Amino acid sequence: MKTDAGDTRPGTIGPGVEQAAPNLHSFSGAGLRPRRHIAPAIRRLLGPILVLALWWAAAIAGHGRRLPAPDAVLATGTDLVRSGQLPDAIAASLQRVATGVALGVSAGLVLALLSGLFRIAEDLIDAPVHILRALPALALVPLAILWFGIGELPKVLLIAWATCFPVYLNTFAGIRSVDRSYDELARSLQLGRWTVVRRIVVPGSLPGFLVGLRYSLTLGWLVLVVSEQINASSGLGQLMTEARQFFRTDVMFVCLDSYGLLGWLSDRFVRTLERHLLAWRREYQNR
Structure with missing residues (x-):
């Protein structure tokens, strides 16, 4: 197909000469080598598999008494599940974390909304919060x-x-980072204050809130490990305390693995919420 001398369309080199536009999605790196795709599920498993291999190698290297092998931990965990000890301990720990996180997240959300929406509330709340969070x-x-x-x-x-x-x-950072142009749009449409909060401020601060929720769930499990040492009669912490008294490192590793797995599941739960609640944002559409 012929083109004019001034044709600058993509895929043309000069008058009467055409060049096929490269498929930028099929090549990457120097030399435009074909990109090899690995399934996302397989990529996510590579990290845990590497950690498991290093753990197994360390156990084989002669530290079996202090560092039990993964198969020994799995066998101990199976016995604890069959006896009902592990499910009961996980249920008690889950109840504590759920109650504590619900209280903490609710308090943080209310304080953030007050500080983010009202200047006088920010003056009264923000400084004490920063002082207390340093403890x-x-x-x-x-x-x-x-x-x-x-x-x-x-x-x-x-x-x-x-x-x-x-x-x-x-959440406070998310509220304050809402684009000012939306505020001008709300004024031009003569929207009420609470309509602006409901339709603009809350959706705009939702990504920040979900990030804070992910951090909170992780901290909840970390604090639970220590809080369950306070004369706990149930829970994973109580199971670890008994295992420490009898030098059962395999039971201790079962509890530690349970903490880690529960923390990972909590994080995946929030990530799922992000995909559903923030589906309108482009960066969350393909996660």
Whole structure:
């Protein structure tokens, strides 16, 4: 096909000469070599498989007493599941984390909305929150025992304390990062304040809130490990305490693996929420 001398369409070199446009999605890197695609599910498994291989190699290298092999841990975990000890411990730990995270996330979300929407609330809330978040949750264990005893309440409150601040920080940042052009659009449409909050501010701050929720769930499991050492009569922490007394490293590794798996499942739960709640954002459409 002939073209004019001034034709600058893609795929043309000069008058009367055409060149096939390269398929940029089929090549990458120097030399335009074909890209080899690996299924996402396989890519996600490579990291855990590598960790498992290193663990097995270390156990074979002669540290079997202090570092049990993965097959020994699997056998112990199977026995604990059959006896009902592991399911009961996981259920008790899940209940503590769910209650603590619910309290902490709710408090952080309310404080962030107040500080983000009202200047006077920011002046009253923001500085104290930043002061309090500098206090390590684990350093508050002695005070929690002194004030609330050794029952379930201090365990739940420690988890709530740790999980409040990530939600506050990320949600507050999300509210303040909403594009100003939306505010001008709302004024031109004469939208009410609460309509703006519901239709613009809340959707705009939702990504920040979900990031804070992911951090909070991780912190919740970390604090649970320590809080369950406070005279717990059930839960993974109590199971680990008994295993430590009898030098059962295999049981301890079962509990640690359970903590890690539960934390990973919590993170995947939030990622699933992101895909559904933020489907309108381009960067979340193919996740």
